[in-house]
Structure formats: C-alpha cells, structure tokens
Amino acid sequence: MRLAAAFLVALLLQLGLTASHLWWVLAACQPLLLVVVATARRLDPVGVAWCGLAAGLASDAFAERIIGPGGIAGAVAGFAVALVVRRFEMEGPLYWIVGSLLVSACSELTWMLVLVTLGVRPDHTFSGVLATVVMTGAAGLVVAAGERALRAWQSPARHRRRVLRRL
Amino acid sequence: MVQLRFRPDLAIVVVCVGLYVGSAAQVRFPLGGTALSLAVPTISSPVLALGNAVGTTWQVFWSGQRNLRSTLGELRRLRLESAELHRANQLLSAEVTALRQGSRLLAAYPSLADQAVLARVIARDLPRTNTLRLDRGSRDGIQIDGPVLAEGGLVGRVDRVLEHACRVQLLTHPAAAAAAAVAGVQQEALLVGGDQPHLTGLSPYTQVPLETPVVSTGSEGIYPPGLLFGTTLEARNDGLFTVVPVRLAANAAEVTAVLVLAPASRGAT
Numbered sequence: 001m002r003l004a005a006a007f008l009v010a011l012l013l014q015l016g017l018t019a020s021h022l023w024w025v026l027a028a029c030q031p032l033l034l035v036v037v038a039t040a041r042r043l044d045p046v047g048v049a050w051c052g053l054a055a056g057l058a059s060d061a062f063a064e065r066i067i068g069p070g071g072i073a074g075a076v077a078g079f080a081v082a083l084v085v086r087r088f089e090m091e092g093p094l095y096w097i098v099g100s101l102l103v104s105a106c107s108e109l110t111w112m113l114v115l116v117t118l119g120v121r122p123d124h125t126f127s128g129v130l131a132t133v134v135m136t137g138a139a140g141l142v143v144a145a146g147e148r149a150l151r152a153w154q155s156p157a158r159h160r161r162r163v164l165r166r167l
Numbered sequence: 168m169v170q171l172r173f174r175p176d177l178a179i180v181v182v183c184v185g186l187y188v189g190s191a192a193q194v195r196f197p198l199g200g201t202a203l204s205l206a207v208p209t210i211s212s213p214v215l216a217l218g219n220a221v222g223t224t225w226q227v228f229w230s231g232q233r234n235l236r237s238t239l240g241e242l243r244r245l246r247l248e249s250a251e252l253h254r255a256n257q258l259l260s261a262e263v264t265a266l267r268q269g270s271r272l273l274a275a276y277p278s279l280a281d282q283a284v285l286a287r288v289i290a291r292d293l294p295r296t297n298t299l300r301l302d303r304g305s306r307d308g309i310q311i312d313g314p315v316l317a318e319g320g321l322v323g324r325v326d327r328v329l330e331h332a333c334r335v336q337l338l339t340h341p342a343a344a345a346a347a348a349v350a351g352v353q354q355e356a357l358l359v360g361g362d363q364p365h366l367t368g369l370s371p372y373t374q375v376p377l378e379t380p381v382v383s384t385g386s387e388g389i390y391p392p393g394l395l396f397g398t399t400l401e402a403r404n405d406g407l408f409t410v411v412p413v414r415l416a417a418n419a420a421e422v423t424a425v426l427v428l429a430p431a432s433r434g435a436t
Contacts, residue, residue, distance in 0.1 A: 015211050
C-alpha cells in the first residue's frame with residue numbers, strides 16, 4: 001500500500017516538475033525511479049525489476065512516448081540496482097545516491113539501446129541523459145538527507161534526551 | 168496435464184519481450200486518438216496547474232527578493248547621494264557666507280576697494296604659527312607686506328607669497344608689530360603681537376580709556392593709517408611705559424574673506 005502511494009506521489013511529482021513555471025532543469029528529474037530504488041531494500045531483484053517496469057511504463061505513458069521501451073529500461077535498471085545494493089550491502093545516504101545515479105543511468109542507457117534497435121530516433125541525446133542522471137541523483141541526495149533527518153528526529157537517543165530534559 | 172506455475176523471473180522477461188514487440192508495432196503503426204492519449208492530458212492538467220502555481224509563487228517570491236535587494240541598493244545609493252548633496256550644500260553655504268562677508272567687506276571700505284584684492288581664507292593655523300593662508304597669490308597682484316583687512320578691522324600682513332596663494336602673519340603673531348594710535352591719546356604707540364596683543368611705548372601713567380579704538384598710523388610703512396586694529400582694555404604701567412592690552416577687532420578664527428591691500432596703498436591716507 002505504501003509502495004502504491006509512493007508510486008502515485010512520485011508519478012504526480014514527475015508530472016508536476018514539467019510545469020512551465022518551474023525551472024526547466026527540474027523536468028529531467030525522475031522521481032519514479034527513486035521509488036524503484038526504494039524497493040531495492042525490501043524486494044528481491046525480480047520484484048524490483050517489476051517495479052521498474054511499472055515505473056517505466058508509467059513514464060512512457062505520461063510522456064506520450066512509445067509505450068514499452070521505458071518499461072524494459074525500468075526493469076533492467078531495477079534489476080541492476082537491486083543486484084548492486086545487495087552485493088555491496090548499501091545503506092544510508094550512499095544507498096540513495098548510488099542507487100539513484102545507477103538506476104537513472106541504467107534506465108537511460110537501456111532506453112536508448114532499445115530505441116536504437118527499434119530504429120527510432122530518441123527524443124533526447126547525451127545532454128538529456130546527463131541531465132536526467134544528475135537531477136535524479138540530486139533528488140536521491142535530497143531523499144537521503146530527508147531520511148537521515150527523519151531518523152535523527154525519531155531516534156531513541158533524542159527521545160531519551162527529551163525525557164531527561166523534562167525530569 | 169501440464170501444471171503451469173508462475174515464475175516472476177521468467178514472466179518479466181516474457182513481458183519485456185512482449186513490450187519490445189509492442190513497441191516495434193507502435194513504431195510501424197503509430198497509435199493516435201486512443202483513450203490513453205486522452206487520459207494523459209486530463210490527469211496531467213491539475214498536476215501541471217499545481218506545478219505552475221508553485222513555480223509562479225516561487226517566481227513572485229524570488230522577484231520580491233530581487234526587488235528588496237534592488238531597493239536596498241537604491242537606498243544605499245540615495246544615502247550616498249544625500250551625503251554628497253549635504254556636503255555640497257555645506258560648501259555652497261560656506262561660499263555664500265564668504266561672498267556675503269566679502270560683499271560687506273567691500274562695502275565697509277569703499278575707498279580701498281579699487282586697490283585691494285578680495286581673497287578667501289583657505290587655511291588657518293592660529294595655535295601654532297598664527298597665520299592664515301589665502302587663495303590669492305602673486306598672479307593676483309598680492310605682494311609681500313600687503314596689509315590684510317577683515318570686516319572688523321586689520322588682521323595682519325602678507326609675509327609669504329606664492330603664485331596662487333599667500334600667507335598672512337596675524338597680529339597675534341609674536342613677531343608682529345605695527346604703529347598705532349589710541350583715539351583721544353596724542354602719543355603714537357607700538358602694537359606688539361602675542362597671545363594678548365598690546366600697545367607699548369606710551370609714557371608712564373598715560374590715561375587710556377577702556378574700549379577706545381586703536382587705529383593704525385602708517386608709521387611702520389605697512390598698514391595704511393586710520394584702519395582699526397581693535398579696542399583698548401585696562402591699561403597698566405610696566406616699567407617706563409604704559410602698556411595697554413588690545414582686543415583685536417577682527418577675530419581671525421572666524422574670518423573667511425579678507426581684503427589684501429596693494430602695496431601702493433601704503434602711503435594712502
């Protein structure tokens with residue numbers, strides 16, 4: 001349920017970031033891929049790949065592209081990121097930053113590759129790929145910072161300090 | 168009977184292959200006017216509107232910040248300009264004061280106006296050297312020993328002349344001296360400078376009334392006769408002479424414009 005909610009929020013955010021009154025670079029950010037990264041801690045690689053597939057298909061649909069290459073790219077990226085996270089046992093900020101960079105890079109490269117094999121000219125080039133990787137990585141950094149702040153806020157140590165202060 | 172079992176790993180591969188085939192089909196036969204193509208803009212529009220609202224709010228906030236910054240810059244610039252104008256105003260006020268003083272000076276000595284040069288005091292060092300510096304020099308006809316006259320009376324004489332400036336030795340200078348006469352007293356006296364200028368050379372027990380004008384006689388060959396030095400204070404006997412302190416008529420600390428008399432006026436009555 002939480003995954004579905006996160007997926008929906010990320011999808012809406014991804015749509016909203018393309019608004020014309022926002023900084024144009026933000027449109028390169030792919031919050032849906034962060035949901036894929038988030039699932040890498042809880043699901044097995046195939047499960048993450050399914051999640052990536054859904055994310056890619058949603059991206060394709062809402063970007064009004066050919067529906068399919070994005071799904072394939074998402075599945076490959078999800079599988080890859082899940083493998084890397086498990087292999088290196090990533091945690092904390094590193095998990096988010098490396099995960100977001102890896103998933104966006106994998107997704108973009110696979111998407112390009114699929115399009116090339118289909119004989120379709122991609123709608124963006126290397127600069128677009130770079131922007132996507134950078135902005136998604138930046139979003140991962142923000143999520144990592146937020147998660148760290150949340151953990152610090154909810155930590156037992158902080159709770160103990162508060163209790164001791166009241167005594 | 169073959170029992171089919173769902174294997175996610177194989178299923179995803181199959182789905183991906185299916186998607187690839189579907190993509191290839193879409194490339195060959197582009198979709199158009201489907202329900203999805205209608206649904207996407209419908210779903211997107213409120214989100215985009217929200218995004219645009221956020222963007223607009225941010226732009227307003229940012230432009231507000233920028234306006235605040237430019238307003239603060241403008242305020243700083245206006246303050247500097249105001250300070251500059253204040254300074255210019257002070258200078259102009261000083262100019263006007265000097266001009267008024269010069270005008271009064273010329274009006275006070277109409278007979279000397281033709282032979283004199285109106286000068287402005289540009290520097291004064293009363294505590295140490297007892298001198299004034301004027302903005303006129305040899306190019307303006309100023310010569311050494313030219314008497315310097317302020318609105319109230321004589322101030323001193325020119326003791327150094329440069330091309331565009333000159334220095335005035337005040338009557339308060341310890342080395343200053345001038346021939347003087349007290350109204351109502353027959354004898355001529357010598358006005359000697361110093362912190363308290365005084366008349367000396369008068370016979371002992373000479374009666375010198377208080378607040379009597381002390382004027383120049385011209386005997387020393389510098390100051391024209393009949394010009395006011397100051398007024399007498401209480402006289403006293405000092406050895407062989409009666410010494411009369413003099414309160415100078417012109418306050419060198421407040422003089423801003425003076426008349427420098429030409430040397431030709433030395434002999435004038």
